[in-house]
Amino acid sequence: MDGIGLTVNSSVWRLLLLLVHACPHLTSTCGGTWSSLRGSMTSPRYPTTYTSGSTCIYNITTPSTEQKIQMRYNKLDTGLHDVFQVENSSSQTIFRRGGKTGYGTVPPAASYLVTFIRKTRSYFHGFHATWVECGGDWTSDSGSFSSPYYPSSYYKLAHCSYTITPSSGNQILLTIEKLNLAVGHFLQVRDGMGRSLANLTGIMALYHFGPSSSFTAEFKTFCCGTSTGFHATWQAVQPEKATPPASGQTILGMSAFSAFSNMSACVPRKFTTVSSDGLGLSCTIREKMATWDCMNACMAEPSCSYFSNWRGSCALLRQDNASSQPLPSTLFNIKDFTG
Template identity: 30%
Template sequence: SLRLSKTSYFPRLYRAAFLVGGKRLFYITSPLAMVRPAHLMCPFQSVSCCFVPGCGATMTSPSGVIVSPGHPNTYPHGANCTWFISVAPGNLIRLTFDSFNLEYHSNCNFDYVEDGGYENSPLIGRWCGTSRPPVLVSHSNRFWVRFRTDSSVTRRGFTAHWDGCGGSMTSASGGFSSPGYPLPYHPNAECYWSIRTSPGSKLLLSFSDFHLETSSSCNFDYLAVYDGDSSSATQLAQLCGSQPPSPIGSSSNQLYVKLRTDSSVSAGGFLAKPQDGSRTCVCVSDCSGIRIENQHRGELESLNFPNEYPHNSLCSWTVLASSGNNISYSFSAFELEGSPGYCPQDYVKVRSTTSSAFTLVFRSDGSVTRLGFQMIALSFCLSTLGICPVCSSAGCGGELHGPAGFFNSPGYPDKYPENRECVWYIRTAASSSITITIYEFDVEFHPNCNYDVLEVFGGPDLQAPQLAKLCTTTSNPMQISSTGNTVTVRFTSDVYISGRGFNASWAEVPGGTTSLKTADKELFLSIHSPSYPSNYPHNVDCSWVISVDPSHRVLFNFSDLDIEFHSNCTWDYVAVYDGPSMSSPPLARICGTTLPPAITSTSNTIYVRFRSDSTRNHRGFRKFTRYTSSQKTLSGVQTGMKMCSQRRTG
């Protein structure tokens, strides 16, 4: 928030106050010539002050305000405003309309507000009239709001605010907290977290800090934990107060957490951390012959640890790593009767026949007991080829970070297991995109991919636009590229036929690249200017070559265009050529803000070039490419030769 001082100057036309969650909010909707926003001060203790863009913006703060232009006066004719909201990965966005007054039409064709997760994803809804829209919750960490008006009736418009909270995460994601933590959470908040770990494992949710409004039945502000993937699952706890709760364990590989707050008292919130809580639990009378297979990490403990073990115990554990992996182990605690080198009474014996398996035996006699032991065992890759692991990962899914890496189906190069679902969440540096290369692909075939399938989504979760859906065996490398720095990959197998699976890598690519979606008869591509939807940089020179199957043509449609205007488009522009290079016949040279008609090539290859000069920069462009085949399925696509450089000036 920004604060206002008594000496700050701003036009009276652009200031107003309204209520958000029972709190008076003061905002400014016009850029100020006399005062920099960073220097604004606010002496009012009961008032929150912030600078609000008048007509569209890209916003990345964890909370904020959206106001129609001119509010609380009437909005202008012919407005076309789009707000792009992005919060931290793993969070969701909750949008609440505080006031709403637009021209009414039964289909909302005159003046309206519409919302969605991505510009090319299905609309969440379109609203007009005087009834406030419902509270909207995004499916990912991105959200957009568009406001359009016609040339006739105008009204006061709307005010809305958003908070970023909740989301999908795994046990490897780290902790999560209430919105604004360690500051007090917001009133009237509702956040949801869906937490997963690998299939076959369980979750343990622990709290390091906890302060929610206290009530006898936790009906005011509370945190509810459910044993499954939604609030319809069995509720494990409904929590409030100021004491950190005891750890909460799941019975499966999923937990669902809901935070709900009312409009009155706020407190400091909470900080929680999910962990992989899977372990083998055995009765004291039955601790022999235990077999543990294909785990990344595990702990073996003497009975009753960290309390004293019982007399006359005889326990054995056999631990096996997955194919191609070794096992390392170490003791984090050890206290048994006896002395080093002489263990006639109580002892631990480790036998290892191979580097990927060992058996541990623990025996105690009938006399002295001690605290016992705790062993930590880790599975790691047997060998590598450069930075490429030769063996397979023992797990199934997970979070992958960094500029490059490798992942594969469970058990690869052996056959993958039946009835398995694995989800990988891949993230690279901000302002980059991701290219996934699949080197080998062998799964059970179905014409609609209903049996075993690999899916790629262009975003942080499974609600993002689908880039690929694959179920056809091939030994030729395939590449799939995203437009942003997050990709989600899901591999699913049924209970019948299994293949070798797949072996894949990911690589970080600077700037925006193309994304593709394959279907039975069509192919869709999307390209955009660097940093879109933020302003593109100065002195950029980017080019794309897009090739489709022979005997097909390429159809171009712009979905957004905002490039510095010149009558001959000589400053900043997009140029499209009917062939593989700039020497091919030109199809169009485009600038300004007016969307051009569709552009169609005469061959199967086009060349696209985007240039900017050293003066003004704008939002840029986004466009979609399509080609259709009425006779054959797609066999090959090249979206390569995308290059960007920044030219020197002077």
């Protein structure tokens, strides 16, 4: 009987060892190093309780110095004398907590150095934190940026800042190609002089800003609601085409969008409608192309007055039978914009 008992106990121990190796959350991993725009990290043994022990160091960097990331956590469950501390790329402490707290985010940075000091001998669950691309500082003549997780939903309490300043000194155009924000959330756009050009909210159509020597876009969300966010691109323009509209900075805004929000009905390739502003328009649907190529196509066609890139299909619009009402202030003739 004793021999049988030893055999059973040995089998049980082998099973426990297999479970430890098969379940990562049962291991005692402490710290780590990553170079990525997305990822996650946990306290030792998470989601089970950790124990007191050595300090855990987590190093997170982005693949490019032009990009930034933002960290968030669902909750912190640590002892009062334990410390969860985050330093940015300038070695500044931007976050420090101990004890228990709910959902939160850490200010964006190009890199994080996270220190988790374990002193308490009581049982706490620790933390599970994730990070994702959020903001950046670019110096190229063209590129793109999006809200976190785009086209999937962004998270609450996001605060991302995007700055574009071409090292070539060229003027650039900024295009907000998609925008779908929850109530109260916003994307603010400023030019190189620091002037606010727009505070975009809700669901909006294609927006162009510029030309300008640089742009800054600030994306901010709050505690409630989420949506798919936004996608933006920028492109340098030749100096002779860098003349802004006579008034305002936007070529195409929501007022224009209402004129062709049902453009999928353009069959067979030609369609006429009247917007709520009384502007008669006709359009020709072209093949799918990038927004910048769509704009160039409109510039190359003498009869094209406005354009849209609705659902990936380039639509070239011209004014037919315009009413006596003036054009909306947010709608500009493409020729006026390009000079």
